[in-house]
Amino acid sequence: MNMNELKPLLQEIVGAENVSDDPISLVVYSRDYSSLPAQKANIVVLPGCTEEVSQIMRLANRTDTPVTVRGGATTAALCTSKEGIILDLNRMNKILRIDEDACLYLTAQGGTSIYQITKELDKRGFILAGRPMFGPVASIGAWVNTVGIGGNCSRYGYFSENVTGIEVVLPSGEIVRTGVNGLQNCDPYCRYTHTSDLTGIFIGSRGSMGVVTEVSCRIFPKPQSVGFITLGYKDDNFAGLIKASNLIFRHDIPDTIDINDDGVGKIIGIDIPVPHLITMTIGGHPDEVVRKIKVCQEIGAETGGLDLGPDMGKLIYYGGALTAYIYKKEGYGHLVFADSYWHSLEAYPHLYRTFKKTLAKYGLTENCIFGWFMKGVGCSFPIVAYKEPEQREAMNKAWTEICDDWFSIPNSAPGMSVTSTTKYNLDPLKPTHYWLLRKIKDAIDPKNIMNSKVIPYAGREK
């Protein structure tokens, strides 16, 4: 079916004012937070409720029309498409329930921004399990689709580990609820029941398995007070940094442990005497926070770390995704936020050195790396700001070289989007893993209409 035939049918579902195929909107929706090349889809649709999403998906499935879901669009390359429908969930932005008296969970529509949710929780003395890596612009549905990494994960785990259930519209239009909410008589207060964990199929699926229209998740009491400390390490003391991180976790200290370099400091004008930092946020009773900061200072002294005080931690805590936003400074609007890279703590020195060396080779000096750690597992975010269009080619070359190196070493894995999905995301999978993933995708989305670039061959090639 061509788009001229599809458009009136979509208008019938969501109302004419919520469908656009004008060149202006297609241009605007051709870009996202990344600086990746623009891709123009055919039509943009703004559904207002789950039922509308369901009808759209039935229509798309019937007509083999690709669908790309868009929330806050802070994840590179996942929110644009060169064909089909862009499904912008920003009208579905309501907090449906906050259960602060019994089960401590909330339910919000998929397009609700983390800012809205966090603000509402903050007023009531609660927090979410995490703080999004890109700042609170992200929508909760998209955050589930991209695992949910960010501040506080050292204490509460990744955000998705605290999801108690989702409502998802499958590519075929069926509306499915997961967790105990999959039962006739239960609200979404618990993720696990007597069947397999279906929620996990959609977490991290990057919009390839269904449209997440509702998310329910655990909420936590806001700490009484928050303290900050940063330990700094010289370039020849990675061993000390790794040992310190390990000891900090053994002492059950941080809410957030962020291993970053001095790039952020340089951008914001703080003179940092050493290149490698462990920046921590510590929440709890005021006395406990003071005690834990003292323990951190002792660990720093034992491992050759410098106590750099609270400023970096404060800035990162109160500044949200500080680094990303700061690159808005003059002439550096674009940044490569090539999303997360999962790696073991031991892999970090290698990743760091490749990152710095390669960027220096291409003259890309505005960069930094930071990552949130949960025990010995890191999820790092390399950030490079470069000038468009002058440095675009250099950036692309550098990025390919970095990815080639990073994914050739042990215990380093792509998080979300990389320069080549096939090369870095799919080729390295063990055959049985890929086989099972394909089976699930084929069962749920046999025509591969949803974010088809995520599992590009599913449904089309045996």
Added chain:
Amino acid sequence: MSFNHLEKVKDEVYGCSICGQCVQGPVDPYRPNPVFHDYMPDKTCPMREKDRFLTYSAAGMNTIARALLEGDLEITDEVVDAIYECVLCGHCETSCGEVFHLVRTMLGNDIGHGVKTPDVVRALRADLVKAGAGPTERVKKVAAAIERGHNRFARAQSDRTAWIPNGMEIPREGKLLFYVGCTASYRSTEIARSFAKILNKAGVDFAVLGEEEWCCGGPQLLNAGLVDQFEIQAKHNVEAIRASGATEVVATCADCYRTLKFDYPKVVGDLGFTVIHSSELLARLIEEKKIELSRKIDETVTFQDPCQLSRIGKVCDQPRKVIESIPGIRLVEMEGNKEYTVCCGHYPVELPQTTLQSGTNRVKDAQAAGATTMVTGCSFCKWSFNHAARKLGAETKVKDITELVAEAMGL
């Protein structure tokens, strides 16, 4: 088509990373915060509130500008309409610059600024006008009225002083000049009358330009890209003010204030006089004890910071000081205040739906804050909120700060 104006702000266009902060909320929702004390609003962009497509946002405007510069989008009527949807309230720029604000306040380091999307939109509009593609029909009508009769309402200039209270003589020359503005001269005349009565009672000599006062041209001409027409207005007004012998000009309308104080010098250079807002003068007169606020007002009020006054003029404390000086009054704050104020919609004629939506949102914000009265310092805000409150059937009262003070003075 050439984009001479847009080329000059190209860095801003490419500076937008399409992060969505301009419409989805600021960086930090957690409180307490060492810099930001109040929660930030999440309904911030008037055009986005009317139309949920990302097209109608600062990110959308910058992406459109980029596509035009790169030849990826052609100028059509729809493109022109989209570019004229922005009300230029500047919330996006403030929100975008929140991190810089944080760093500046916490560390004292000035490392950059938010993307100046209003400059991008103004530049785009100026290029569209040069190419004969802009402005929109509604804007053209208002601009034509200004060209014909020097005021936006197409009224006779001879009626400009019809608001002057009976028995009051106001000279055309003096050290302090009250620049009345089109809306207070013709439509919301209660603002002009209240202010004149206050000054009179305080014993402050002041003058008005009368027929020599032309529309300031800021919101209707400069913002619309009608740069040449704006320059005519600016030059005339500055010459007329200089001829009056004024050394200080006071405006009750935040838009007139902004235009005279910040935009005119770009056209004529040094003005030769200073420009202040009525709230600044009122605060000064209260401090000098020239105003006696004797009458108790038993109301819970909130102050709507006009965008141009708070974001551009950085005048936030004086209006609050004035309000808090009134006996019996309780001042409460709406979510989104001072530099982070949320726009009233600003263009009741040119963009009626957008203005109604924004006005409605803001009246609801005032209700949520517990206010029974909204006080402001801009004729556009008053216009928008009155209209929205009527449509909502709300009992919220809307007053200019001059009216409130006049009431407290028993005038």
